[in-house]
Amino acid sequence: MARSAAEPLRRAEIVQATIQEIGRTGTLEVTVAQIARRAGVSSALAHHYFGSKEAIFVAAMRHVLALYGAEVRGALAAAEGPRARAEALIRVSFSQSNFRREVIAAWLNFYVLAQTMPEAWRLLDIYRRRLDSNLRHALRPILGDRAAAVAASLGALIDGVYLREALKRTAPDRRGAAALVLGHFEAELARGDGGR
Amino acid sequence: MARSAAEPLRRAEIVQATIQEIGRTGTLEVTVAQIARRAGVSSALAHHYFGSKEAIFVAAMRHVLALYGAEVRGALAAAEGPRARAEALIRVSFSQSNFRREVIAAWLNFYVLAQTMPEAWRLLDIYRRRLDSNLRHALRPILGDRAAAVAASLGALIDGVYLREALKRTAPDRRGAAALVLGHFEAELARGDGGR
DNA sequence: GTGAATTAATTGACGCGTCAATCAAGAAAC
DNA sequence: GTTTCTTGATTGACGCGTCAATTAATTCAC
Numbered sequence: 001m002a003r004s005a006a007e008p009l010r011r012a013e014i015v016q017a018t019i020q021e022i023g024r025t026g027t028l029e030v031t032v033a034q035i036a037r038r039a040g041v042s043s044a045l046a047h048h049y050f051g052s053k054e055a056i057f058v059a060a061m062r063h064v065l066a067l068y069g070a071e072v073r074g075a076l077a078a079a080e081g082p083r084a085r086a087e088a089l090i091r092v093s094f095s096q097s098n099f100r101r102e103v104i105a106a107w108l109n110f111y112v113l114a115q116t117m118p119e120a121w122r123l124l125d126i127y128r129r130r131l132d133s134n135l136r137h138a139l140r141p142i143l144g145d146r147a148a149a150v151a152a153s154l155g156a157l158i159d160g161v162y163l164r165e166a167l168k169r170t171a172p173d174r175r176g177a178a179a180l181v182l183g184h185f186e187a188e189l190a191r192g193d194g195g196r
Numbered sequence: 197m198a199r200s201a202a203e204p205l206r207r208a209e210i211v212q213a214t215i216q217e218i219g220r221t222g223t224l225e226v227t228v229a230q231i232a233r234r235a236g237v238s239s240a241l242a243h244h245y246f247g248s249k250e251a252i253f254v255a256a257m258r259h260v261l262a263l264y265g266a267e268v269r270g271a272l273a274a275a276e277g278p279r280a281r282a283e284a285l286i287r288v289s290f291s292q293s294n295f296r297r298e299v300i301a302a303w304l305n306f307y308v309l310a311q312t313m314p315e316a317w318r319l320l321d322i323y324r325r326r327l328d329s330n331l332r333h334a335l336r337p338i339l340g341d342r343a344a345a346v347a348a349s350l351g352a353l354i355d356g357v358y359l360r361e362a363l364k365r366t367a368p369d370r371r372g373a374a375a376l377v378l379g380h381f382e383a384e385l386a387r388g389d390g391g392r
Numbered sequence: 393g394t395g396a397a398t399t400a401a402t403t404g405a406c407g408c409g410t411c412a413a414t415c416a417a418g419a420a421a422c
Numbered sequence: 423g424t425t426t427c428t429t430g431a432t433t434g435a436c437g438c439g440t441c442a443a444t445t446a447a448t449t450c451a452c
Contacts, residue, residue, distance in 0.1 A: 026311025115222025160356025
């Protein structure tokens, strides 16, 4: 059979173009034609591979979430001790590859997409659950019963920082964003007579 | 002239319908016809009064922000002392009228709107600036130099709680949301040897 | 190895639905 | 009887998804 490796390549290009277009416009109101043009293919091909515009968006979400998940695993593997694990989870959220204009814009719009697309909702819910779970796990040894509450707080704060970054005109300030959340973390540690 | 008080009335109805439709669909992808139908008028009338769909959205934003602003002023007026003022600012964000499904959904979508509409961006920027300013003012006497950082953290946390609430299927939990933010506030207070 | 056969990759054109905005005209108020 | 209020009908643009057809790659018979 005539099986070249074109399909996975094209799929990846289209997914990449989708994220960039969402980043450029800041909206989900991008046409399949725009995405296809940026990917250097025809809109018909995009439909051929993904079937629908919604499916293209879902693929883009999966890509972003997968990248994030992979970095999380890497960071956790390298972290020694509960506190380091919690800090690693925070830092990953503001890593070079995740805390970028297009990715931030994509996240914001994925939240909107989740309002109408069950599949998008499911994906975001998985992300949230996993982050909460990871945080609780890391915090339990140092914060005990307060672990759950602090995990929820840190999770919401990370999302909030993303949201606010989406409004800024300037380039994302990874260091500042991470410092803000880490500062919050330290305040909670200090209070709970944390692990110092 | 035939100037009954119809115009302001219709405008208010249309604005209200806009917020409800955004809440129902969770998106800005609502048609003028849908909004008009819910307001009990024709789509032509909506255009007659507002001129464009964008203008309708802006009016809806102004409404939400104005309501929030009014409650903030009321709460600040009633609060005695720096700490009470800060707590009042937090509580207002989760008040009965602000922390509702439709309003939360509207906020989320206003953030998206701000990506493409300068006017929407301006309005959101004013909101953020004012909240930061109010918080810094209240915190300065008890936290000194740390006031700015804690204000930024609290602001982002509030936005993050809104964002996460937008994903939930259940009715908004005002008490829980306020408790989460207030809990973090206390942690910062305890750390900075705050005002007790 | 060459040519026919088979399958994948890719596209241009376009139908069909949708929607924002306009317009011309009727109803109501004063 | 003029002005505001209101609408149904219309339109022009646009975008998703489809389809028939073309091109490129790979296999296989010999």
